Amino acid sequence: MMVPVLLAASEVNVALNVAFGVLAVVMIGAALFVVTTKNVVHAALWLVIVLSGMAAQYLLAAAEFVAVSQVLVYVGAVMVLFLFGIMLTRAQIGAEGNLNNPGWALGIPVALLLLGVMGWAIIDLFGDQTIEEAPGGASTQAISDQILSPYLAPFLAITFVLLAAAIGAIVLARKD
């Protein structure tokens, strides 16, 4: 059912589907390297490819702001934290033989179950229905209109959450 949904698009959308497929293949390949590489730093760098592919997928869905946020927050900040975490804490850096968790095979049924549930939910909800592109799309300007008028109070509340996170991080990092 999934494949007809993907292919039954009009001719205009063929390029979109091809781009989606290419990105998906690159992401899956990089994700396999993340879990199979023997070097933890290399795993983190492969994860950069996966997350950048995700940003490109957001762009294909015309979600410009989400794509930029993905690059800034995940590819930028979260990857910096990952690399710092690896560089600062690991006693042995470099290739390692036994990185696999002994129960790794259990992950396969869990992943398949997750795929099944999510796929079923999406197909059950949308089926063959074509989702129309919103006029103008989810432009960055529309998002900033939302932030600065109806969501102004939550936006300023987020400021305090971020401030609390900054001070909490400083307190935890330096206990002296």
Added chain:
Amino acid sequence: MSEFLRDYLTVVWFGAAGVLLGALLFGISALIRPNHPTEQKVIAYESGVDPVGIGWSQSQIRYYVFALLFVIFDVEAVFLFPWAAAVERYGTFGLVVMLAFIFLLLDGLIYAWKRGLLRWV
């Protein structure tokens, strides 16, 4: 394909041209340069001294504070983006809101400064 993605096609072509140009230059130089590797030539250059050990080493834990602060201000940058994309639409009101946002987060930086975390010792 929508107008939106057509705009991004320009970005794709631009990136492809950049990659092609780089590959071309490196390819040409690899073709025409002489190549006589010796054992001395392939070791990593370390100011004329023989390199000791491997390239990987554990970093100082004090860098971690900078990484944490970077994450906080990175999230701040994400919120500044949509406002900056349409700055003239909101005029003084938007400026005041964003300045309040920046100054509230600056408190965190001032706190780190007061705790002496920004001092390089």
